[in-house]
Amino acid sequence: MGWFNVESIHTLDEISLDQWDLLCDGCGICCLYKVNDEHTSSTYLTRVACRYLDMEQCTCRLYAQRQTYMPTCVKITRKNVLELDWLPETCAYRRIAENKPLPWWHPLRGGRRGLVHELGISVRHMAVAEKHADMNNLARYITENW
Ligand code: SF4
Ligand code: SF4
Helix, strand or coil, X not given: CCCCCHHHCCCHHHCCHHHHHHHCCCCCHHHEEEEEECCCCEEEEEEEECCCEECCCCEECCHHHHHHHCCCCCCCCCCCHHHCCXXXXXXXXXXXXXXXXXXXXXXXXXXXXXXXXXXXXXXXXXXXXXXXXXXXXXXXXXXXXX
């Protein structure tokens, strides 16, 4: 597992391609289905996980091809990160874009991989599998837990 000194990073522009994925803490929250309110244009997270999310590891089972198999999968970039207001406040991409420090438990701040699950921040044991959800009524799964 790689590491770099995130304390010296102030903007996402300073992060190399090699470092980019290391920012992800593996919470899996961005892999929950979202519901758009067409009246307010607001987007809400649901508790239902994308079919490609490994719900125990909270990782994508098709990461390299994710947007081929899941066209609604949103790739987080320097350009769009501040528009994705459904990203959790803990998400490192969001925090750096908002000029905030990473949380103490983040692996790049000395926390270890897995703490995100132990602290109950990830979707592990919290999300609903797509096969068990009423996909015609996703709105019933809207949650503000994240
Ligand atoms: S919300 Fe952010 S930290 Fe969590 S899995 Fe998605 S990209 Fe990674
Ligand atoms: S395709 Fe993979 S990265 Fe994209 S939402 Fe689904 S699980 Fe997450």
